Amino acid sequence: MRDEEFLRNKVPMTKEAVRAISIDKLNLWRASSMLDIGAGTGSISIQAAREWSNLAVTAIERNPDGIDIINQNLAKFGLKNVNLIQGSAPEALPDQQFDAIFVGGTGPNLQPIMEYAWRHVRPGGAVVLNFILLENALEAERLMQVTGFKMVEMTEVAVAKWHALGKGHYFKPNNKTMILSGIKEEQE
Secondary structure (H helix, E strand, O other), X not given: OOHHHOOOOOOOOOOHHHHHHHHHHOOHHHOOEEEEEOOOOOHHHHHHHHHOOOOEEEEEEOOHHHHHHHHHHXXXXXXXXXXXXXXXXXXXXXXXXXXXXXXXXXXXXXXXXHHHHHHHEEEEEEEEEEEOOHHHHHHHHHHHHHHOOEEEEEEEEOOEEEEEEOOEEEEEEOOOEXXXXXXXXXXX
């Protein structure tokens, strides 16, 4: 989905190229359920729910402005397969299993969110996290390794989009984003 399709407010949004890579790494083609922690504007949840209409998506967001814009976008796209929860992670996270977990924001709760993800992603399921701060990405990668995730990968994405400026053009950069992904090994 193009960024321009979403209704926006001041809440940060996972941009189009980063969203595409993150959704790809979630392996949703084989999933029936997905959790989006720190959903922000809900762009990950909304795109996933639109692309896989049989996917049950749960999105959690603590910011009331985020909840408002997610609800507006759910109505705009007529989506019925997204369960939106207002609350903070990990306290408000549901006690259920998911095929895929996306983490867009952790606040100060990275370690308990990673522990939750390990306990609540099904064997064979993917966990994907986005970061703009290197220190947080490195700590999450360490936690993934010691927890037991397999196929742990980190990709840095730097995107700049073409914009007009006076009589010329330039590439306006977005924040660089680190995409961390791992798979919970299937039990034999």
